Amino acid sequence: xxxxxxxxxxxxxxxxxxxxxxxxxxxxxxxxxxxxxxxxxxxxxxxxxxxxxxxxxxxxxxxxxxxxxxxxxxxxxxxxxxxxxxxxxxxxxxxxxxxxxxxxxxxxxxxxxxxxxxxxxxxxxxxxxxxxxxxxxxxxxxxxxxxxxxxxxxxxxxxxxxxxxxxxxxxxxxxxxxxxxxxxxxxxxxxxxxxxxxxxxxxxxxxxxxxxxxxxxxxxxxxxxxxxxxxxxxxxxxxxxxxxxxxxxxxxxxxxxxxxxxxxxxxxxxxxxxxxxxxxxxxxxxxxxxxxxxxxxxxxxxxxxxxxxxxxxxxxxxxxxxxxxxxxxxxxxxxxxxxxxxxxxxxxxxxxxxxxxxxxxxxxxxxxxxxxxxxxxxxxxxxxxxxxxxxxxxxxxxxxxxxxxxxxxxxxxxxxxxxxxxxxxx
Amino acid sequence: xxxxxxxxxxxxxxxxxxxxxxxxxxxxxxxxxxxxxxxxxxxxxxxxxxxxxxxxxxxxxxxxxxxxxxxxxxxxxxxxxxxxxxxxxxxxxxxxxxxxxxxxxxxxxxxxxxxxxxxxxxxxxxxxxxxxxxxxxxxxxxxxxxxxxxxxxxxxxxxxxxxxxxxxxxxxxxxxxxxxxxxxxxxxxxxxxxxxxxxxxxxxxxxxxxxxxxxxxxxxxxxxxxxxxxxxxxxxxxxxxxxxxxxxxxxxxxxxxxx
Numbered sequence: 281x282x283x284x285x286x287x288x289x290x291x292x293x294x295x296x297x298x299x300x301x302x303x304x305x306x307x308x309x310x311x312x313x314x315x316x317x318x319x320x321x322x323x324x325x326x327x328x329x330x331x332x333x334x335x336x337x338x339x340x341x342x343x344x345x346x347x348x349x350x351x352x353x354x355x356x357x358x359x360x361x362x363x364x365x366x367x368x369x370x371x372x373x374x375x376x377x378x379x380x381x382x383x384x385x386x387x388x389x390x391x392x393x394x395x396x397x398x399x400x401x402x403x404x405x406x407x408x409x410x411x412x413x414x415x416x417x418x419x420x421x422x423x424x425x426x427x428x429x430x431x432x433x434x435x436x437x438x439x440x441x442x443x444x445x446x447x448x449x450x451x452x453x454x455x456x457x458x459x460x461x462x463x464x465x466x467x468x469x470x471x472x473x474x475x476x477x478x479x480x481x482x483x484x485x486x487x488x489x490x491x492x493x494x495x496x497x498x499x500x501x502x503x504x505x506x507x508x509x510x511x512x513x514x515x516x517x518x519x520x521x522x523x524x525x526x527x528x529x530x531x532x533x534x535x536x537x538x539x540x541x542x543x544x545x546x547x548x549x550x551x552x553x554x555x556x557x558x559x560x561x562x563x564x565x566x567x568x569x570x571x572x573x574x575x576x577x578x579x580x581x582x583x584x585x586x587x588x589x590x591x592x593x594x595x596x597x598x599x600x601x602x603x604x605x606x607x608x609x610x611x612x613x614x615x616x617x618x619x620x621x622x623x624x625x626x627x628x629x630x631x632x633x634x635x636x637x638x639x640x641x642x643x644x645x646x647x648x649x650x651x652x653x654x655x656x657x658x659x660x661x662x663x664x665x666x667x668x669x670x671x672x673x674x675x676x677x678x679x680x681x682x683x684x685x686x687x688x689x690x691x692x693x694x695x696x697x698x699x700x701x702x703x704x705x706x
Numbered sequence: 707x708x709x710x711x712x713x714x715x716x717x718x719x720x721x722x723x724x725x726x727x728x729x730x731x732x733x734x735x736x737x738x739x740x741x742x743x744x745x746x747x748x749x750x751x752x753x754x755x756x757x758x759x760x761x762x763x764x765x766x767x768x769x770x771x772x773x774x775x776x777x778x779x780x781x782x783x784x785x786x787x788x789x790x791x792x793x794x795x796x797x798x799x800x801x802x803x804x805x806x807x808x809x810x811x812x813x814x815x816x817x818x819x820x821x822x823x824x825x826x827x828x829x830x831x832x833x834x835x836x837x838x839x840x841x842x843x844x845x846x847x848x849x850x851x852x853x854x855x856x857x858x859x860x861x862x863x864x865x866x867x868x869x870x871x872x873x874x875x876x877x878x879x880x881x882x883x884x885x886x887x888x889x890x891x892x893x894x895x896x897x898x899x900x901x902x903x904x905x906x907x908x909x910x911x912x913x914x915x916x917x918x919x920x921x922x923x924x925x926x927x928x929x930x931x932x933x934x935x936x937x938x939x940x941x942x943x944x945x946x947x948x949x950x951x952x953x954x955x956x957x958x959x960x961x962x963x964x965x
């Protein structure tokens with residue numbers, strides 16, 4: 281064999297000067313670049329952590345007051361004239377009817393006027409009588425006594441209490457406070473009620489339940505379909521032009537803007553299939569279309585990462601291909617598939633645009649009872665409230681964001697717990 | 707010499723086998739016999755096709771895209787490439803041990819019990835316990851692991867893992883065991899244990915072993931087949947091959963001239 285390089289070329293090379301000036305300079309440059317890289321990496325971590333901290337702190341700062349409300353003490357001297365109610369009846373089976381026909385709104389308004397002076401009715405929420413009703417239901421004996429009940433304040437007073445009110449409301453609140461008739465309390469309505477026109481009556485429960493149902497539908501559809509598609513593509517499908525095309529299509533699908541999926545849902549699920557509008561079922565199906573490609577891609581990567589030796593081992597003792605997949609490949613790939621599912625589901629949970637297209641932005645004042653009932657979801661609710669003119673919705677919006685973030689956090693924790701549980705090390 | 711080659715009843719026979727990977731021919735016209743009484747070693751330089759040939763014997767090459775097999779390979783006279791042959795059952799009857807120990811990431815017990823479970827070989831838990839113990843005993847691993855059957859199979863040392871894999875293979879009571887360089891990832895002590903094990907298994911199972919290690923071939927096998935560039939250069943009694951090869955290529959390889 282002849283080589284094109286002369287045989288003595290090595291001999292002619294001068295020995296490398298490892299201690300020379302040029303070499304020292306090169307070493308210094310190398311150290312400097314490494315240090316630079318470390319600092320840049322650290323800086324980006326600090327930056328992203330800073331953003332996260334800023335988000336959390338500002339949301340908490342704005343939103344925490346959304347979980348509280350101002351309550352005004354109103355004295356009720358029962359029995360009150362317009363109310364016709366017999367305490368004995370409240371123990372009977374018609375208790376609800378009796379309460380409903382007792383004209384409580386008028387009673388409450390009258391008591392408020394008496395206790396708080398002229399205009400007292402305007403200081404309490406128009407739904408305050410519900411609190412009175414609940415109090416009577418809880419303890420009918422108060423109908424023979426004089427009691428002080430704390431009723432939710434009107435939006436104006438509530439805003440004034442939180443420092444954003446109009447001058448007249450601020451003055452009214454100052455007077456209430458002076459007399460010790462106002463207090464701050466936990467706003468349980470916010471967690472149990474649904475959307476309303478009055479900021480003091482809005483709640484997140486309807487949207488929360490809507491999100492929950494939508495998520496359930498999304499996962500129930502996209503997880504099995506995504507995992508099966510990934511398994512088939514990786515384990516069974518032949519490698520040819522068709523599967524290449526499918527792979528490209530799936531990757532493209534994952535990058536399609538979400539509003540397009542909304543339009544698709546509108547066209548197919550609502551117009552063609554006549555499924556109910558604004559329902560978690562349709563929302564979930566639309567989101568499933570969006571989530572599925574993410575699960576397929578993550579699933580394929582996770583399946584690819586299962587060492588081929590495990591497949592060989594199982595095949596080698598006579599496991600059928602299906603047994604190989606379900607006894608060995610899937611359990612080992614599951615943690616990776618879960619990660620993809622978390623990412624997909626988290627994206628779907630925060631998605632607004634496609635749901636606007638299928639009517640989930642409607643004003644819905646009752647929580648959905650099932651997947652076919654009209655509902656809205658947390659991000660859409662946030663979007664709707666952020667659009668409200670009334671200033672008292674600002675804190676509600678922030679509070680809803682906190683609930684959404686907690687929901688996300690909870691979902692991710694469950695997924696991470698499951699992932700760690702299934703993770704096998706070898 | 708040929709008269710010495712077929713005293714025992716045939717278990718597997720390959721006749722004029724050609725294997726292709728797409729256009730490339732990996733095995734050219736190979737014929738070989740495997741019986742219960744003699745361990746057969748496949749030797750040859752890297753890429754000579756010995757592993758490919760071994761994997762055609764239980765149709766593991768089916769999983770390779772573009773692989774194609776011509777010729778006849780029979781197990782007890784039945785053609786294993788016949789469409790009526792169930793490949794899953796074939797692989798249970800012709801077990802395999804791989805180059806790299808590949809226990810399942812499950813407990814030691816489950817590693818052994820997996821095969822019997824999927825083939826329905828045990829009728830009860832007690833039955834399965836017996837199979838697991840006897841398989842581990844035969845694989846020479848029982849004394850080392852009997853107190854920690856619940857531990858992960860992957861927590862064992864390399865040599866123990868490989869014996870676990872052998873135990874896993876024999877738990878389904880195969881008729882033939884194929885070993886693809888089973889000791890190449892092991893240290894000499896673990897290797898010695900595996901070789902000892904092969905001696906004990908001989909007679910009960912037909913065994914074919916691929917090895918790079920000439921001394922190993924000489925120690926564990928009674929028949930040796932030397933492959934080169936996809937052809938079977940020489941096939942005969944191990945002692946003959948190593949002391950008095952007929953072919954120059956065999957002699958060159960055995961004496962370390964190439965490979």
